[in-house]
Structure formats: structure tokens, C-alpha cells
Amino acid sequence: MNELAWGTNIDLDDNQFYNRIEDIKFISDLLKSGQYGTSPSILLTGIRGVGKSALMKKIQNEFRNEKYLVVYIDLSSSNAYQMGEFSRKSVIELMYDEIMKECKEFGINTEDKKMEKYIRTHDITLKEITSIKGYPVPFLWTEENYKKLANFVMDLPQYLYDEYDMYINGVFIFFDEFQIIKELGDQLNDFLWYMRSFIQKQNNVSYIFSGSMGIKDRLIEEIAGSNGAFGGRMLTIEIKPFSFETTKEYLQERADYLKFSEDGFEQFYNCTKGIPFYINVFGNLLPKNTLLDSQSIKENFNKFLPVLAMHFTGSWFKLNLQEQKILTTLLDDSLKRSDIAKKLEVTSGGIGRSLNNLQDKGLIEMENNMYYMPNSVFRAWLKNEYRIKGVFPYKSI
Numbered sequence: 001m002n003e004l005a006w007g008t009n010i011d012l013d014d015n016q017f018y019n020r021i022e023d024i025k026f027i028s029d030l031l032k033s034g035q036y037g038t039s040p041s042i043l044l045t046g047i048r049g050v051g052k053s054a055l056m057k058k059i060q061n062e063f064r065n066e067k068y069l070v071v072y073i074d075l076s077s078s079n080a081y082q083m084g085e086f087s088r089k090s091v092i093e094l095m096y097d098e099i100m101k102e103c104k105e106f107g108i109n110t111e112d113k114k115m116e117k118y119i120r121t122h123d124i125t126l127k128e129i130t131s132i133k134g135y136p137v138p139f140l141w142t143e144e145n146y147k148k149l150a151n152f153v154m155d156l157p158q159y160l161y162d163e164y165d166m167y168i169n170g171v172f173i174f175f176d177e178f179q180i181i182k183e184l185g186d187q188l189n190d191f192l193w194y195m196r197s198f199i200q201k202q203n204n205v206s207y208i209f210s211g212s213m214g215i216k217d218r219l220i221e222e223i224a225g226s227n228g229a230f231g232g233r234m235l236t237i238e239i240k241p242f243s244f245e246t247t248k249e250y251l252q253e254r255a256d257y258l259k260f261s262e263d264g265f266e267q268f269y270n271c272t273k274g275i276p277f278y279i280n281v282f283g284n285l286l287p288k289n290t291l292l293d294s295q296s297i298k299e300n301f302n303k304f305l306p307v308l309a310m311h312f313t314g315s316w317f318k319l320n321l322q323e324q325k326i327l328t329t330l331l332d333d334s335l336k337r338s339d340i341a342k343k344l345e346v347t348s349g350g351i352g353r354s355l356n357n358l359q360d361k362g363l364i365e366m367e368n369n370m371y372y373m374p375n376s377v378f379r380a381w382l383k384n385e386y387r388i389k390g391v392f393p394y395k396s397i
């Protein structure tokens with residue numbers, strides 16, 4: 001019997017990965033156009049759990065088989081990020097590590113004379129290069145040589161194509177969880193423009209930037225907007241949730257042990273909104289070979305909300321009290337800033353920071369000056385906590 005992938009797995013095998021045929025074709029065709037000397041940059045957007053990472057991994061695997069060097073860089077995997085010390089330097093270091101890893105996977109020997117010469121031309125003296133597991137690693141990241149090393153790493157993808165083009169059909173660099181780049185704060189814009197200065201002259205390297213961003217996310221404007229670092233050169237592609245029909249076919253094909261009544265399936269779709277993460281997690285938790293009607297879907301949904309909302313419960317407990325309170329004012333309606341402030345009994349100016357922070361984390365969005373919480377599972381979890389415990393799970397309580 002087929003099984004649904006776990007909600008946290010992004011390396012899906014062919015039995016697990018479903019559909020996305022058009023997205024794959026569209027993106028693959030674009031990426032391939034880089035062979036002819038016009039490398040595209042793509043911004044892949046879509047809400048958390050919709051399947052962006054799984055899609056990138058799928059594309060990576062397909063192109064690896066066709067002799068493309070595809071480097072997948074997940075910004076959230078950087079040590080510095082996990083330690084709360086995210087910086088430009090940590091992005092560059094991570095890029096370097098992932099490029100080297102992929103070269104190894106590909107069978108490119110980066111220890112040869114060519115590489116040595118390349119390192120020299122970047123004026124990074126070999127004294128500063130040590131070797132870890134056979135790879136030269138620039139380890140002296142002093143302020144002074146950071147710039148040189150960053151240039152070296154940014155130039156590296158095109159260099160690899162030029163030097164090893166007998167083996168490589170093209171080079172793709174995929175950045176995932178790119179929204180984390182916002183943590184650079186004041187340096188964000190500078191860094192984006194810095195990246196662009198390299199990317200735009202690389203004819204055989206294509207870049208995909210992806211992350212869980214709402215369509216209103218200011219980062220999208222800063223990257224792909226008309227005044228953004230990549231201006232009109234970047235194509236934005238939004239990955240959408242599965243449609244009602246796709247979800248139905250998916251479950252019939254891959255999870256036939258889920259026996260929905262008609263209104264049961266409607267309720268299931270209403271709870272999961274066609275987002276593969278919720279479909280899979282909820283689908284794996286539901287009782288098998290039992291008739292699932294609308295009522296039992298509702299009950300199970302409430303029961304499993306803490307698991308379904310796990311991305312958000314994590315974020316919730318990292319918020320400060322004011323941020324948490326703002327969210328609880330938005331559970332039923334969208335509100336203007338002044339109305340949120342009134343409910344919290346503070347001035348409108350007093351919640352500016354919190355609103356920005358919540359927006360940056362994608363927990364709220366704003367449209368026509370009205371703030372709202374875009375994620376229904378997060379809303380449902382908070383309401384359910386309140387229903388069961390009589391209070392919201394605030395920081396101080």
C-alpha cells in the first residue's frame with residue numbers, strides 16, 4: 001500500500017511526490033534556457049507547507065541525472081542562524097560548504113591545480129587555506145579578507161562551469177528559506193545588490209530563491225520588485241496549494257485506506273486548504289479504514305491541532321507578550337492598526353515594532369491597511385487552546 005510522506009520530509013521518492021507536473025516543466029524549461037547564455041533568476045514563493053522545498057529537491061534530482069551541478073542551500077541550516085548569529089559571512093560560508101559538497105557528489109576534484117590557481121587569482125593566500133576532508137577551506141574569516149573570500153565564493157559557480165564544462169551541462173544554485181536573509185537588517189539591501197552584481201554577469205548559472213513568503217512580503221519587493229535588487233530580471237513563480245480535485249485524486253491514489261463520506265472529504269479539504277503539509281500530516285493521523293464523515297473530521301482536526309500547527313506553536317512561544325496579544329485580536333476579523341492598538345490599550349505608535357516583526361515572520365499580513373492572520377490552522381489552534389483552557393497560552397501565564 002502506498003503511504004503519504006511525513007510532513008517534514010522534503011526528499012520525496014516517486015511514490016510520495018505527487019503532481020506538480022506543470023510547475024516542474026515550467027521551471028525546468030526556464031532553467032535550461034541558461035544553456036544558451038541567458039541565465040534566469042527565479043523567485044519561488046508560496047505559503048509554508050505548500051511544497052516548495054520538496055519541489056526544489058525533485059528538480060535537483062532530475063537535473064543531477066542530466067549532469068547539472070545543482071547546489072541546494074537551506075539558509076536555516078546554517079549554524080550561525082541556529083545560534084542567533086546570522087550574518088553575511090554565514091551566508092557565504094554556507095554557500096561555500098554546499099558548493100563543495102555538491103562538487104564532491106558530482107565527482108569534481110576541487111583539489112587540483114586549477115583550483116589552486118583560481119584561489120591565487122582571488123588573492124587569498126594559500127597560507128589561509130586549510131584542508132578539511134580533502135577540501136580547501138578558507139578558514140581565516142577576518143574582516144580584512146572577508147571581502148576577498150566572499151568574491152571568491154560568489155564567482156565560484158561560473159568558474160566551475162567554465163573550467164569543468166566538459167562534464168557539467170549547467171550550474172543551478174537553489175536558495176531555500178531565503179526569507180531568513182531579512183535577519184541581516186540594515187545590511188539586507190546592500191547584500192542583495194552585492195549578490196546581484198555577481199549573478200548578473202554569470203551566463204551559465206541560474207538561481208532560484210525560495211522561502212515561505214506571503215505575496216505581501218516586503219522581501220519580494222526588495223528582491224523582485226521594480227526597484228528591487230533584481231529589478232525586472234527576476235521571474236516570480238507562486239506555488240499554489242492542491243486544488244479540491246487534485247487533493248481528492250491524490251488521496252484516492254495514495255491513501256485509499258482513508259474512507260471519506262462526501263461531506264467528510266469537503267470538511268477535510270476545508271481544514272487542510274489543499275496544503276500538502278496538512279494533507280499529509282492529517283492524512284497520516286486519521287483512523288484508517290473507518291468511515292470519516294464531516295463530524296469525525298472536525299473532531300480529529302481539533303484533536304490533532306497541536307501537531308498540525310507545529311510550525312506556528314514554535315513561533316508563538318518565541319513572540320513577546322505584545323506580539324502574542326496582537327495575534328489574539330486578529331482571530332476573527334481583520335483590523336486597522338488603530339483598532340488593534342485600542343484593544344491593547346496602547347497608542348498606535350506603540351505597536352509598530354511588534355507589527356513589523358509579526359509581518360516579517362509571515363504571521364500577519366496587511367492589505368488595504370487592514371491586518372489579518374493568513375493561516376487558518378494557526379488561528380484554529382489558538383482558538384482551540386482558548387476553548388479548552390479558557391485562556392490563551394500567553395508568555396507570562
Ligand SMILES: Nc1ncnc2c1ncn2[C@@H]1O[C@H](COP(=O)(O)OP(=O)(O)O)[C@@H](O)[C@H]1O
Nearest residue numbers: 006007009018048049050051052053054276277
Ligand atoms: N508534491 C508533493 N506530493 C506529496 N506531498 C508533498 C508534495 N510537496 C510537499 N509535500 C508534503 O508537504 C510537506 C511540506 O512540503 P515542503 O516542501 O517542506 O513545503 P515548503 O517548503 O513550501 O514549506 C512535505 O514534507 C511533504 O510531506
Ligand SMILES: [Mg+2]
Nearest residue numbers: 052053176177
Ligand atoms: Mg521549505
